[in-house]
Amino acid sequence: MKFLKRCIAGTVGIFAMALTLWFWLAQPQSNPDRYILSAGDVITLDENHASGNAVYVEDGIIRAVGDFDALQGAFDVPTYGEGTGIVLPGLIEPHTHPIASAMLGATVNISASTHSDRSSVMTTLRDAADGVMLTPWFVAWGWDPVAVEGMHPPTLAELDAISPDKPMLILTQMLHEAFANSAALTAAGLPLSHGAALHELEEVNKVVAQIPPATDPVVEFLLRRQYQAYASAGFTEIGIAGAVGRHPDPVNLLQRVGNRAQAPVGTHLYLLDDQVTDETDLGAEVNFKVPGVKFWLDGSPFTGGAATAEPYSNSTLVRQQLGLSHNHSAEVLMDENGFYKQALPYHRDGRQIAVHVQGEEAVELALNVFERLQNDAPQPGLRHRLEHNALITSDQLERARDLGVTTGFFVDHITWYGHQLDALFGLERAARYMPLGWAAEYGLTFTLHGDHPATPLDPFQTMETAVTRRGPNGQVVGSEQALTPEQALRAMTLNAAVQLGVEDRLGSISVGKQANFTIVDANPLAVSVDNISDIQVLQTIRNGQIADTRAIAEFTPKMAWRILMSML
Numbered sequence: 345m346k347f348l349k350r351c352i353a354g355t356v357g358i359f360a361m362a363l364t365l366w367f368w369l370a371q372p373q374s375n376p377d378r379y380i381l382s383a384g385d386v387i388t389l390d391e392n393h394a395s396g397n398a399v400y401v402e403d404g405i406i407r408a409v410g411d412f413d414a415l416q417g418a419f420d421v422p423t424y425g426e427g428t429g430i431v432l433p434g435l436i437e438p439h440t441h442p443i444a445s446a447m448l449g450a451t452v453n454i455s456a457s458t459h460s461d462r463s464s465v466m467t468t469l470r471d472a473a474d475g476v477m478l479t480p481w482f483v484a485w486g487w488d489p490v491a492v493e494g495m496h497p498p499t500l501a502e503l504d505a506i507s508p509d510k511p512m513l514i515l516t517q518m519l520h521e522a523f524a525n526s527a528a529l530t531a532a533g534l535p536l537s538h539g540a541a542l543h544e545l546e547e548v549n550k551v552v553a554q555i556p557p558a559t560d561p562v563v564e565f566l567l568r569r570q571y572q573a574y575a576s577a578g579f580t581e582i583g584i585a586g587a588v589g590r591h592p593d594p595v596n597l598l599q600r601v602g603n604r605a606q607a608p609v610g611t612h613l614y615l616l617d618d619q620v621t622d623e624t625d626l627g628a629e630v631n632f633k634v635p636g637v638k639f640w641l642d643g644s645p646f647t648g649g650a651a652t653a654e655p656y657s658n659s660t661l662v663r664q665q666l667g668l669s670h671n672h673s674a675e676v677l678m679d680e681n682g683f684y685k686q687a688l689p690y691h692r693d694g695r696q697i698a699v700h701v702q703g704e705e706a707v708e709l710a711l712n713v714f715e716r717l718q719n720d721a722p723q724p725g726l727r728h729r730l731e732h733n734a735l736i737t738s739d740q741l742e743r744a745r746d747l748g749v750t751t752g753f754f755v756d757h758i759t760w761y762g763h764q765l766d767a768l769f770g771l772e773r774a775a776r777y778m779p780l781g782w783a784a785e786y787g788l789t790f791t792l793h794g795d796h797p798a799t800p801l802d803p804f805q806t807m808e809t810a811v812t813r814r815g816p817n818g819q820v821v822g823s824e825q826a827l828t829p830e831q832a833l834r835a836m837t838l839n840a841a842v843q844l845g846v847e848d849r850l851g852s853i854s855v856g857k858q859a860n861f862t863i864v865d866a867n868p869l870a871v872s873v874d875n876i877s878d879i880q881v882l883q884t885i886r887n888g889q890i891a892d893t894r895a896i897a898e899f900t901p902k903m904a905w906r907i908l909m910s911m912l
């Protein structure tokens with residue numbers, strides 16, 4: 345009896361100690377309500393040219409920018425920071441997909457960002473085969489025959505040798521194609537004579553549908569970690585281009601994770617057409633906003649999906665690696681009247697319309713519709729969005745500007761695929777691929793994005809590519825389309841705030857705006873342009889507080905309990 349009592353006391357004691365330890369560790373580092381942030385330099389991008397090496401913050405709002413000594417003389421408040429870091433306006437990622445990133449982040453990574461040839465990819469797959477996975481399936485992601493040379497498709501025998509019993513699915517980087525082993529084909533009801541390659545999206549989805557889904561609390565936890573990953577990379581706000589992801593209710597999930605006072609980044613969510621309801625909140629909440637809707641007018645340039653004006657090149661890459669036909673070209677996914685009819689109610693309601701366009705034909709159709717909308721139901725302040733814009737022409741950019749449409753460029757296509765653009769589209773089109781220089785010259789509001797998970801979360805790599813236009817082998821793609829470092833930084837901060845419709849409170853270090861800062865170890869406007877991607881994020885501050893990116897901040901006892909219960 346005595347022994348039992350001692351055991352119980354011991355257990356309770358250990359439990360209490362663990363809870364105390366958690367309570368102590370989980371406390372976020374917090375800044376006082378009022379403080380002076382002392383820096384090496386402050387890059388403000390302020391329209392009144394505010395400058396200095398310190399910022400005075402009060403209740404999450406920027407109250408003054410200037411010289412440290414002057415601010416210290418004027419305000420009797422604590423100092424924060426050691427006067428060394430470079431303070432930038434908080435970076436904004438206007439086009440990303442957090443749920444897909446969170447889920448794919450839990451698969452085996454075989455992408456071009458970590459592999460340079462086929463044999464290293466196969467080694468990674470073999471090494472991972474016995475590891476612990478999120479689901480009973482072996483799922484890998486990032487097979488990339490465009491970025492990595494010599495990626496001939498894996499055979500069924502190769503995949504069965506790696507994973508003889510467990511169903512195995514390898515998703516390509518752009519997620520339009522996949523490879524399955526025998527167990528996975530069988531689970532999806534496909535005959536083994538089909539072979540490993542799943543070329544049609546329909547087939548891919550059929551196999552994906554067989555993967556037992558992760559439970560809701562597990563997905564929520566992964567998404568919370570993904571939000572932290574954005575903040576660690578230096579982002580303070582994200583634009584979600586369509587609430588997509590393998591979850592029964594992605595909108596509710598994003599609301600739960602994004603709409604919290606301590607969310608590491610602010611959310612600007614563009615819904616899919618069928619997700620909009622009468623109750624969809626259009627309010628201007630600081631943490632969570634729904635500015636509008638997202639549509640797709642074409643697909644990925646790297647799977648033959650871009651609706652181009654002229655056909656793809658008839659290169660070996662296009663014909664053999666991508667398996668496309670002679671003079672391949674893709675159709676725009678909607679006709680003009682159909683898109684107009686779907687877009688009109690949103691336009692009338694004052695909601696932004698963001699539309700995926702890569703080829704000239706897709707851009708043209710979007711611009712035609714935006715012009716008709718503005719003619720038929722004028723909404724002077726409403727800025728619709730063109731997303732990606734790989735092959736937008738000079739004339740189309742001028743038209744977009746005149747219509748008040750903003751353009752977001754997926755410049756990391758050059759980072760990862762710059763060496764293949766000639767083989768896809770020929771020299772003339774490769775030279776004007778993602779034409780940032782024209783956008784800057786014509787005075788458009790344009791932004792840069794990484795479309796994570798399509799490319800890694802790496803804002804300073806994005807910035808460097810926008811400035812150098814260098815592809816994977818060091819070659820320069822269309823040097824006349826390069827930006828200056830300041831134009832690139834503006835595109836990733838102030839312009840992005842304009843694009844999201846929140847420039848009154850975000851995007852620059854200006855008095856009265858939210859105290860959102862990305863603090864880095866070197867000045868992107870001063871370092872050699874080839875070193876911009878080496879810049880390290882020291883800290884991300886949102887609404888005056890340090891974004892908490894520690895796992896323990898999200899792994900609360902309640903969260904742990906929910907995960908545990910969901911797995912039983």
Ligand SMILES: [Zn+2]
Nearest residue numbers: 439441585795
């Ligand atoms: Zn996207």
